[in-house]
Amino acid sequence: DTGVSQDPRHKITKRGQNVTFRCDPISxxxxxxxxxxxxxxxxxxxxxxxxxxxxxxxxxxxxRFSAERPKGSFSTLEIQRTEQGDSAMYLCASSTDRAYExxxxxxxxxxxx
Amino acid sequence: QKEVEQDPGxxxxxxxxxxxxxxxxxxxxxQYFMWYRQYSRKGPELLMYTYSSGNKEDGRFTAQVDKSSxxxxxxxxxxxxxxxxxxxxxTHSGNTPLVFGKGTRxxxxx
Numbered sequence: 001d002t003g004v005s006q007d008p009r010h011k012i013t014k015r016g017q018n019v020t021f022r023c024d025p026i027s028x029x030x031x032x033x034x035x036x037x038x039x040x041x042x043x044x045x046x047x048x049x050x051x052x053x054x055x056x057x058x059x060x061x062x063x064r065f066s067a068e069r070p071k072g073s074f075s076t077l078e079i080q081r082t083e084q085g086d087s088a089m090y091l092c093a094s095s096t097d098r099a100y101e102x103x104x105x106x107x108x109x110x111x112x113x
Numbered sequence: 114q115k116e117v118e119q120d121p122g123x124x125x126x127x128x129x130x131x132x133x134x135x136x137x138x139x140x141x142x143x144q145y146f147m148w149y150r151q152y153s154r155k156g157p158e159l160l161m162y163t164y165s166s167g168n169k170e171d172g173r174f175t176a177q178v179d180k181s182s183x184x185x186x187x188x189x190x191x192x193x194x195x196x197x198x199x200x201x202x203x204t205h206s207g208n209t210p211l212v213f214g215k216g217t218r219x220x221x222x223x
Contacts, residue, residue: 004156033210040121042201042213043157056210091156093211100145100164102211104156 002026004105006092012111013082020078021108025094032075033102034067035091036060043091049075050097082112116140119202119214128223132189136202136214139183143204143212146178148187151199151216160200161187192221 005024013019025032030051035043046065047057051072061067064083069075079086089109093102119136126132134148145164149157161176163169169176177186185202199216 006156035211040215042117042119042203042215043211044213045210048210058210089154100205100207101147101159101162103159104149106156107154109154 004092004094004103006090006105006108008108009106010109010111012113015084015112016081018078018080019082019110020076021090021110022074022076023092023105024074025092026103029094029096029103030072031095031097031102032069033093033095034075034077035093037089037091037107038087046077079110082110084112086110087112116212117202117204117214119217121215121217123218123220125220125222126192128192128194128221130192130221132187132192132196132219132221134187134189134200134202134217134219136185137183138185138204138212140204140206140212141180141183142206144207145205146176146185147203147211148174148176149201149203151201153199157201194221194223196221 007022033048034046037043049069064080067077089107091107093104095102117138148161151157166180173190175188197220199218201216202214203211
């Protein structure tokens with residue numbers, strides 16, 4: 001399978017703990033996006049990378065959130081001091097910089113108790 | 114006003130019906146339009162992608178874009194129970210983050 005993969009698929013954590021999610025994009029895709037989706041809503045943009053450069057961050061991305069893509073391949077999204085409002089599906093998508101279709105991974109479902 | 118408006122439904126149709134799903138958008142800079150299908154607790158799956166105004170057909174699915182009225186549509190012919198899912202419209206202005214509608218939940222009843 002050469003699609004976008006995400007790990008873990010599910011994460012349950014207690015409020016105040018830190019969590020980290022990983023995304024592996026489609027291998028030839030140099031753009032990588034993170035979105036967050038809550039129940040009954042469409043995905044909302046968080047941040048994106050072209051290769052290893054983080055080009056844009058949404059206002060949704062508070063200073064408790066940090067994302068990296070150190071070698072321009074996989075990416076990690078870390079949430080520090082989790083809050084119950086962080087409970088959501090975290091989606092990763094990738095694309096080339098010539099074609100504009102974005103392909104999504106299966107998501108990481110975060111539950112903060 | 115949200116940039117992309119989509120009626121969340123739910124929409125329930127009998128098997129074999131033609132389904133029409135619609136979105137409106139407000140930003141005239143949007144030029145690229147996509148429809149995603151999302152099954153419960155799964156990631157969105159790209160169904161259709163169109164650029165600017167016009168129609169695009171792929172099997173039972175037809176996507177239409179009317180930029181003059183800022184209206185995008187997805188038609189599903191001969192709907193099947195396996196089409197039951199949430200359908201998300203999305204758009205962007207060119208290699209920028211996608212802006213999504215809320216999604217329409219569709220049920221096709223056998």
